[in-house]
Amino acid sequence: MKCFLFALLFSLFAIKANEKPNVLLILVDDMGYSDIGCMGSEIPTPHLDSLASNGMLFTQAYNTAKCFSTRASLLSGVYFQQTDKDFTNTNLIAEVLKPQGYTSLWAGKHHASFDPRTRGFDRFYGFLGGAVSFWNPSMVQREGVGKPANIGESPWILDSDEKTLPFTPDKDWYATDAFTDKGIAWLEEYKDDKPFFLYMAYNAPHWPLHAHKEDIDLFKGKYDAGFEAIRAARFKRQMDENILGPSVKELAVPDWNEIWSELSPKEKEQYARRMEIHAAMMKNLDDNIGRLVTKLKEQGRLDNTLIFFLGDNGASPESPDGRVKNFDVNNLSGDETSYPSIRKSWAVTANTPLNLYKSSSFEGGTNTPMIVHWPKGIKKTGTNNHTPVHLVDIMPTLVELGGAEYKASEKIPPMQGVSMTALFKGESINRENPLFFQYAGGSALRDGDYKLVRRNYKKPWELYKVSTDRVEKHNLAKEMPEKVEAMNKAWQQKFKDMTGSSFTDHLKENEQKKKEKAAKIAKRKKK
Incomplete structure (x- = not known):
């Protein structure tokens, strides 16, 4: 009898010890390499900083330099060159985890035409395009508000059976907040013993620069010193705190579009305002990530939730002005009547200390800080890991931890990355093949x-x-x-x-x- 009880207790312990982790995958859009506090930014991001200090911060995490190609590679574990904008000939993470009992949920940006619920996801709330207004994704003017500025209307799937076009939300709707609201609602709805895979694909801080007025006001005057001064200050923090390790000893040669001292007072005011809104968007992102973490804590699920936080490419130098309807270049209000971007010189600053920006295969285009937080699985927390990793490594990591099977075939290529689980244990990984990049x-x-x-x-x-x-x-x-x-x-x-x-x-x-x-x-x- 004693042997039987011992065996039973051992069995129960083993099941608990081998419990599959929940997964919260957070992808943000057009964030600069140095845009969060733990990477040297002046923007307060306490929730992300806490995840890094209680987890692991990867300083050499690579993406594909572009929105849609990163999203395809991230969810499929193969390079974009092996698939396309609709992720054809791939296994998606949700499809691979489904046989292992995972509930898969997706809120936010898609940048493809298919319904995620046809590819393993149980629920989806988001848009299928590449960029939308954060306040009003349609061209429908709402009562009491000016004409919305927009580059066009993208179809939305609002956690229902059909696509919605146009989508004109209520006045208090703001994309980043709404996506988080939906993620939290799902966490409340799915509180059973099944593990979950929650993919939060935020479109912030991608243009248009839209933010809550009270958040923008917090940064008034913070960027009056200009591009060069903010970049120097970020680099000093990176060096003083030894954030980046031995691979960085100096700043990249800046590809400035403008020199701050040569701008007129009006131009300086407008450029400073652009970065104030960008910072407000980052602050709001951090607030929303804090809401998700708080919910997981309340539910007692944080310890066994593997959280990934990363960006899809470097900061964007783009200026979409010519594509925008109802556009006024002088409107920097941050509401739905405006449609500004940070432009090239702030993109250079946001990517401190790296070279160039989004769409480039240089480090400023293909690098993101990546935070991994998993109390149950990361051996040594509060470390900055300088091992080169790539977003294609996320699929093999989840296949291993989820006890899943990835089925390659004549049409479906094998996974291109390597599992990162050894890094979580303080060990090294063996990458046999070089990392490949090609965009445009x-x-x-x-x-x-x-x-x-x-x-x-x-x-x-x-x-x-x-x-x-x-x-x-x-x-x-x-x-x-x-x-x-x-x-x-x-x-x-x-x-x-x-x-x-x-x-x-x-x-x-x-x-x-x-x-x-x-x-x-x-x-x-x-x-």
């Missing part, structure tokens, strides 16, 4: 200490020893031509292996498509 003309390959990168396919390759020069300041291409050639061959081969065609053929095909499109447009104009 930009290209890169990171292999161990070295990174091969170019601005576009018409520019020569540049080579950097990023283990000691992450700001990509000292080009070694002329000193190490054999290394450049070897890495170029590896990049070309990887592209061909993933796409089935050479990069040269790919370029020819794209040029042909452009000609055909131009011909169709010309034909329509003649009619």
Whole structure:
């Protein structure tokens, strides 16, 4: 009898010890590399800072440099070159976890055309486009408010059976808050013993710069010193607190669009206002993440919830002005009648100390701070981990921890990343293959200490020893031509292996498509 009771107790303990973790995956949009407090920012983000200090902060986490390609790779575990904007020929995380009893929930941005509930997700509340107004995603003018500025209307799926277009919410609706409200409601609804996978795909702080007035007011005057001064202050904090480790010793050469001292007083005022709203959006994001964490604490589920926080690309230099309807360049109110962006020089600042920004294959385009918080599973908390990781590593991590099976096939490629669970234990990982990057003309390959990168396919390759020069300041291409050639061959081969065609053929095909499109447009104009 004693043996039986011991065996029963041991069995129950083993089941508890091997309990599958809940997963909260938080992806934010167009956040700069240094935009949160624990990365050197002046913006207060206490909730994210707490997750980092009680978890693990990864300082060399890579994405794909672009919104839609990052989202496809993040949820599928393969490079974007192996799929497309609708994630075809892939297994999604939700599909892989479903046989293991996971409830999968998604709130926020999608940037694809399919309904997530057809791909393993049980619930979805969000929009299918790439950018929307945070206050009013439609062009419908609401009573008591001016005409909404927008680049167009995206379909929404509001946790119901059908797509909604246009979506004109109530006046007190704000996207970041609404997504969190839905996430919290789901956490309340699904309080059974099943593990959950909650994907919070926030569209903040992507343009348009929209924020609550009371949040914007908190940052009044904070950016009057200008781009260079804010960038220097962020870098000083990064160095003083040894946030980035030995790979960063200096700032990247800035690709300024403007010099602060050369701007007129009016221009300085307007630029400062842009960053005030951006900071307010980041502050609001942090508040909302705090709400999610508080709910998990209240439910007693925080200890066994694996939280990932990361961004989809570097800060954005884009200016969507010409695409916006009802646009007034001088309207920097932060409400639905406005549609500003931070523009290039603030993007350079937001990405301190790295080189360039969104859409670029250089470090400022492909890097995000990544916070991992899991009290039950992270051995040594409060550490900054400088191991290079990639968002394709999240799928194999969850496959391992969820006891799931990833089924590769003739159509579905194998996972491209490696599990990060060893890093959570304070150990190292073994990555056999280099990290691959290609978006538009930009290209890169990171292999161990070295990174091969170019601005576009018409520019020569540049080579950097990023283990000691992450700001990509000292080009070694002329000193190490054999290394450049070897890495170029590896990049070309990887592209061909993933796409089935050479990069040269790919370029020819794209040029042909452009000609055909131009011909169709010309034909329509003649009619």
